Amino acid sequence: MKTEKIVQELGLDVKCGGDYLDKKVTGGYTGDLLSDVMGNSKEGYIWITRQVHQNIVAVASLKELAGIILINSSEPTRETLEKAEAEGIPIMVSNLPAFEISGKIYNLLMSEI
Amino acid sequence: MEETNRNIYSGQFDIEGGNFNAAGTVSTSIKSILKKLNIPGEIVRKAAIVSYEAEINVVSYAKKAVVRLTVAPKKVHIEVDDTGPGIPNIELAMQEGYSTADQRIREMGFGAGMGLSNIKNYSDEFHIESEVGKGTRLQMTIQTP
Structure with missing residues (x-):
């Protein structure tokens, strides 16, 4: 499943990196x-x-993640957006808390297996 | 910085203590150099993790540091030599979860006491030496196939 599909299914607000939503999502880490994320996430994770x-x-x-989802409608800083755009990292925002958005993404990824 | 041939590289980078805005730039450079040298992805990922954690430690605690990257035919070696407060008890500092980070550092999601453990776990060889009031030197080696 590509990042783009997760954005559509969960109605995420793409703040930057919209040109990089075609990466295959291999899993997720919250x-x-x-x-913790540095040590335990893997390439292609959301x-x-x-x-x-x-x-x-x-x-x-550095970890070649597929993208970052900010929870609870959190706003990324301007520096974050500039850097992310330059590095080709999509930053997306959800209005849901971590538990709920993680569960939804987990279900989406599992539905593909 | 000099590049002697396709497989051998040696270069040096500076890290400025306290500058969280620039944190990660040295590890990003190291990663891109290793990629250009066609080092296998798994090795590059390990080198990225250990150099990032070392860089964050310098930014969080030290005044400055010099990072030396050496790529030999069978290994990637990263040395981070800082000028800073040093570590009074290395054994304690190596324990996962132990941290002396202040609130500001913790609020950013750093200072969880996992940095040195990550470095140890992702290096094939890891040496740490420190002198209180002078600084800390880390040496990380990752074997390449």
Whole structure:
């Protein structure tokens, strides 16, 4: 499943990186500790977090994640958006809390298997 | 920075302590250099993780650091040599979950006490030495097939 399909199915608000929604999503990881995500996420994962500052972009880029979903309608900072656009990392916003959006994405990914 | 041939590389980078806006730039450079050298993806990913964690430690705690990247035919070696407060108890610092990070660092999602554990877990060889009041030196080696 591509990031684009998750955006459509869950009505995510794409804040930047709209040209990079064709990456295959291989799984997901939910967390706000950057080292946790650094250590435990894998290439192609969607990252669900409440962190909005620009350092999330480096983590996503270094780990080659498919994109970042911000929860609870959180607004990314301007620096985050600029960096993400430059690195080709989609930043999407959901109005749902982490538990709910994670569950929905999990179900979507599992429905494909 | 010099590049001697396709497989061997040696380069040096500076990290500025306290500058969270630039955090990750050195590890991003290291990753892109390794990719250009056609180092296998799994090795590049490990190098990215260990260099990122080391970089965040410098930004969080030290004044500055010099990072030396060496790519030999059988290994990638990354050394991070910082000028900073040093670590009084390395054994304690190595314990997952132990952290001396302040609230500001924690609010950004850093300082969870996982950095050094990640470095150890993703390196094939890891050495750490530190002198209180002077600085800390990390040496990470990742074997390439």
